[in-house]
Amino acid sequence: MPFVNIRIVKQVIEHDPEGIKAKVQASVTDTISEAAGIPKENVWVTFEEVDETDWFSGGQRVKELRADS
Secondary structure (H helix, E strand, C coil): CCEEEEEEEHHHCCCCHHHHHHHHHHHHHHHHHHHHCCCHHHCEEEEEEECCCCCEECCEEHHHHHHHC
16 A cells, blocks of 8 residues: 655645645546556555745755745
């Protein structure tokens, strides 16, 4: 039984967290089910929301990276 844990910056999805999670999990579930030849019911997907001040990339906070983009 595949277990997929998706970590995402919560501020990135704050405008529609339920809708975005629903779309992402559906795509992940469909893809794994098809690739592995298993029923969708056997694919588990969870989300961990991480604050942008607690996530770093290249030594810089994601909050700062998002502000620069």
